[in-house]
Amino acid sequence: MSNTLFDLATSCRVVLCCRVAPLQKAGIVDLIKSRTDDMTLAIGDGANDVSMIQMADVGVGICGQEGRQAVMASDFAMGQFRFLKRLLLVHGHWNYQRVGYLVLYNFYRNAVFVLMLFWYILFTAFSTTSALTDWSIPTIVVGILDKDLSDKTLLKYSKLYGAGHRHESYNMYLFWIMMIDTLWQSLVLFYIPVFTYSESTMDIWSMGSLWTIAVVVLVNVHLAMDIQRWVSFTHIAIWGSIIITYACVVVLDSIPYFPNYGTIYHLAKFPTYWLSILLITVLALLPRFIFKVIRQTFWPSDIQIAREAEILRKRRSPTRSW
Amino acid sequence: SRFTQQELPAWKPILTPGWVIAVFVLIGITFIPIGLASLFASERVVEIVDRYDDGCFFLNTNQSLLLDYIRNPKSNKTCTRSLTSPLFSVLSNLTTFIFQVPKKMRSPIYIYYQLGNFYQNHRRYVKSRSDKQLRSRKGEDEIKDCQPIARSGEKPIVPCGLIAWSLFNDTYAFSSKNKALTVDKKDIAWKSDKEHKFGSDVYPKNFQSDGLIGGGKLNHSIPLSEQEDLMVWMRTAALPTFRKLYGKITVDLEANEAITVVIQNNYNTYEFGGEKKLVLSTTSWIGGKNNFLGIAYLCVGGICLFLAINFILMYIFRP
Numbered sequence: 337m338s339n340t341l342f343d344l345a346t347s348c349r350v351v352l353c354c355r356v357a358p359l360q361k362a363g364i365v366d367l368i369k370s371r372t373d374d375m376t377l378a379i380g381d382g383a384n385d386v387s388m389i390q391m392a393d394v395g396v397g398i399c400g401q402e403g404r405q406a407v408m409a410s411d412f413a414m415g416q417f418r419f420l421k422r423l424l425l426v427h428g429h430w431n432y433q434r435v436g437y438l439v440l441y442n443f444y445r446n447a448v449f450v451l452m453l454f455w456y457i458l459f460t461a462f463s464t465t466s467a468l469t470d471w472s473i474p475t476i477v478v479g480i481l482d483k484d485l486s487d488k489t490l491l492k493y494s495k496l497y498g499a500g501h502r503h504e505s506y507n508m509y510l511f512w513i514m515m516i517d518t519l520w521q522s523l524v525l526f527y528i529p530v531f532t533y534s535e536s537t538m539d540i541w542s543m544g545s546l547w548t549i550a551v552v553v554l555v556n557v558h559l560a561m562d563i564q565r566w567v568s569f570t571h572i573a574i575w576g577s578i579i580i581t582y583a584c585v586v587v588l589d590s591i592p593y594f595p596n597y598g599t600i601y602h603l604a605k606f607p608t609y610w611l612s613i614l615l616i617t618v619l620a621l622l623p624r625f626i627f628k629v630i631r632q633t634f635w636p637s638d639i640q641i642a643r644e645a646e647i648l649r650k651r652r653s654p655t656r657s658w
Numbered sequence: 659s660r661f662t663q664q665e666l667p668a669w670k671p672i673l674t675p676g677w678v679i680a681v682f683v684l685i686g687i688t689f690i691p692i693g694l695a696s697l698f699a700s701e702r703v704v705e706i707v708d709r710y711d712d713g714c715f716f717l718n719t720n721q722s723l724l725l726d727y728i729r730n731p732k733s734n735k736t737c738t739r740s741l742t743s744p745l746f747s748v749l750s751n752l753t754t755f756i757f758q759v760p761k762k763m764r765s766p767i768y769i770y771y772q773l774g775n776f777y778q779n780h781r782r783y784v785k786s787r788s789d790k791q792l793r794s795r796k797g798e799d800e801i802k803d804c805q806p807i808a809r810s811g812e813k814p815i816v817p818c819g820l821i822a823w824s825l826f827n828d829t830y831a832f833s834s835k836n837k838a839l840t841v842d843k844k845d846i847a848w849k850s851d852k853e854h855k856f857g858s859d860v861y862p863k864n865f866q867s868d869g870l871i872g873g874g875k876l877n878h879s880i881p882l883s884e885q886e887d888l889m890v891w892m893r894t895a896a897l898p899t900f901r902k903l904y905g906k907i908t909v910d911l912e913a914n915e916a917i918t919v920v921i922q923n924n925y926n927t928y929e930f931g932g933e934k935k936l937v938l939s940t941t942s943w944i945g946g947k948n949n950f951l952g953i954a955y956l957c958v959g960g961i962c963l964f965l966a967i968n969f970i971l972m973y974i975f976r977p
Contacts, residue, residue: 459897460779531950535772535899540779543896595789598850608945611692615951618685619958626965629678633972644672 342367361388369393379420380406396420437562440510444518445555451522452547459530517624521558524620525550532612545585545599546609550616552581557617561625675973682966689959697952699942704763706741706917707772711934713739714923721928728926731871735924741917741938763911763940769841770901771826774933778821778895786820787892792882794857807872810864817862817882820872821892827874829922830904830936834915841905847889856882856889873925901937901946 345351345367353364361378365388369376378385378392382402386409389395397410398417407413412423529538529546556574563574589600603609714737727733741759777783788804790797791814801808804818832839860883862876876885890902911917919936927934939946 536946537901538896539893540896592854598848602848607943611951615954632673
C-alpha cells in the first residue's frame with residue numbers, strides 16, 4: 337500500500353495531504369526518506385508538526401501564533417513561512433558552496449604538506465626523517481589557518497537569485513582533479529629547493545624552514561586565487577597567516593634551545609631563498625590558473641555567468657545597493 | 659550591524675580577459691630578467707671540482723686491500739694532485755685528473771669538500787647528537803640520544819653521537835709556483851653556532867678514544883666554540899650530495915695558474931661507495947655555481963609570455 341502511495345506521489349509535481357494526524361505527517365516524510373537518497377525538509381508551526389520536523393533531514397520551525405514547540409524541535413527557526421525561500425535559495429546555496437569548497441581545500445592543504453614530506457623520504461635513504469622541526473610550527477600555522485577559515489565561512493560566494501538549481505560543488509571529478517593538482521604542487525614544492533640547493537652547503541634545518549614557509553605561502557595564495565569576495569577580514573586572514581608564520585619562524589629561530597637556531601637569519605640574507613619561494617608559488621599555481629581560465633572562457637558555469645553579470649551591472653550603475 | 663549582516667564593502671574580482679593577460683605578461687616580464695640575471699651571476703662564478711677519492715688510489719685494486727689500507731691509522735695517506743691544464747691526463751702513481759684555473763678567480767676563494775652518497779639526513783644519524791651537551795659543561799651527561807657513541811667505559815664522550823664521531827678528517831695543503839697558499843680556517847662556521855650552540859666551556863673528552871674510530875680526532879684542549887671544523891660538520895646536510903666549507907684562500911688566482919694540492923686522504927668513504935671531491939669556488943649574489951634558478955625563471959617567464967600572446971590572439975578572434 338505504501339509502495340503504491342510512494343509511486344503515485346513521486347510522479348506528481350505537488351502533493352496535498354489534508355486531515356493528517358501528526359504521526360501520519362512524520363510517516364509521509366519517512367516514506368520519501370527511506371526509499372530515496374533525497375534530502376527532505378519539513379516546515380511547521382505547531383506542536384502537531386514536531387514529529388514531522390524531527391523525522392526530516394532538515395527541520396524548520398515557525399515561531400508564531402501556535403507557540404514555540406515547533407521551534408524547539410527544529411534545526412532552523414524563522415518568523416514567517418516566506419523566509420523559507422531565502423533560507424533555501426540564498427543561505428542553503430551559500431552553505432553548500434562554502435562547505436564543498438572547504439572540504440576540497442582541506443584535503444588539498446593536508447595532502448600537499450604530507451606529500452612533500454613523503455618525497456623527502458626518497459632522499460634520506462628511506463629513513464623517515466622529518467625536515468620540519470618537531471616543535472609544531474606546522475601545528476601553530478594550522479591552528480591559525482583553521483581559525484581564519486572559519487571566518488571565511490562568512491564570505492559571500494555568489495548570489496543566484498531565482499536560479500535555485502543545484503550545482504555540484506563537491507563531487508568525485510572535482511576531488512580527483514584537486515588531488516592531481518595537489519600532487520603537482522607538492523612535487524614543485526619539494527624539487528625546486530632540491531635542485532636549487534643540490535651540491536651546496538644547505539643543511540637540513542634550513543631546508544626544512546624553506547619548505548615550511550613555502551608551503552604556507554603556497555597554500556594561502558592558492559586560497560586567495562579562489563576567493564570571490566574580498567572583505568577586509570579576508571585580507572587580514574590570508575596575508576596575516578603568512579606574516580604570522582614568518583614571525584613564528586623568526587621567534588623560534590632566535591631561541592638557542594631549538595635545533596633551528598639561527599636558520600632564518602642565515603637564509604634570509606641570500607636572494608636565492610626569496611627567489612626559490614617566488615618560483616615555487618608561481619610554478620605550482622600556474623597549471624591551476626591556466627585550467628581555471630580555460631574553463632571559465634570556454635565552459636563557464638551558470639553561477640559564474642550570473643556573478644559576472646551582477647558585478648558588471650553594479651559597476652555600470654553604482655547607485656544600486658548590494 | 660553591517661558586519662553581522664555580512665554587508666561589508668567588498669572587492670569582487672572577476673577573471674576578465676584583461677586580468678588574465680595582465681597576469682601572464684607581468685609574470686613574464688618580471689621572471690625573464692630575473693632568470694637572465696641569475697644565469698649571468700652563476701656563469702660568473704668560477705669553480706674547480708676535483709674528484710680525488712678514486713684518483714688517490716686505483717679503485718680496481720682488491721677492495722679488501724684498499725679497506726685495510728684506509729683503515730690503518732699508520733699508512734701513508736698523502737696524495738698529491740695538480741690542478742693544471744685539462745687538455746690531457748697524465749697517469750702517475752697518484753693522479754689521473756688535471757685541472758686548470760679556468761678564469762681569474764678573485765678572493766675570497768672558498769674551499770669546500772664535497773661528499774656524495776653520504777646520507778647525513780638519515781633519521782637516526784640526525785638524531786644522534788646532544789645539543790645540551792654541546793652547549794655547556796653542565797649538560798655533559800645528557801647523552802641519551804647519542805647511543806651507541808655515548809660512553810667510553812663509564813665516562814661520557816664529549817661530543818657524543820654519530821655526527822661528531824664521523825667527523826671528516828681529510829686535509830688539504832695548497833701551493834702554487836712552489837709557494838704555499840695560506841688557507842684561512844677562521845669564521846667558516848655560522849656565527850650563531852659559535853656563540854650559542856657550542857659552549858666555550860665545553861672541551862672534548864674521551865673522543866674517538868676506543869672502539870671503532872669513525873673519523874677525525876679533536877684537540878682536547880680547545881673548547882668546542884673554537885672547533886670550527888666540528889661545527890661545520892655538525893650542521894647536518896639536507897641532501898645526500900653536499901658540500902661543507904673547509905676554508906678560504908685570500909689571494910687571487912690567475913687564469914691558467916697551476917695549483918698543486920697535497921691531500922691527506924684519511925676519510926674512509928670506500929666502505930659504502932661514497933665520493934669525495936675537492937671544490938674551489940668563487941661566489942656571487944646567487945651563491946655558488948648553479949644554473950637551475952636562472953633556467954627555471956627563464957622557462958616560466960617564457961611560458962607565461964607565450965600564453966599571454968596566445969590569449970591575446972584568442973580574444974581578438976573570439977571575443
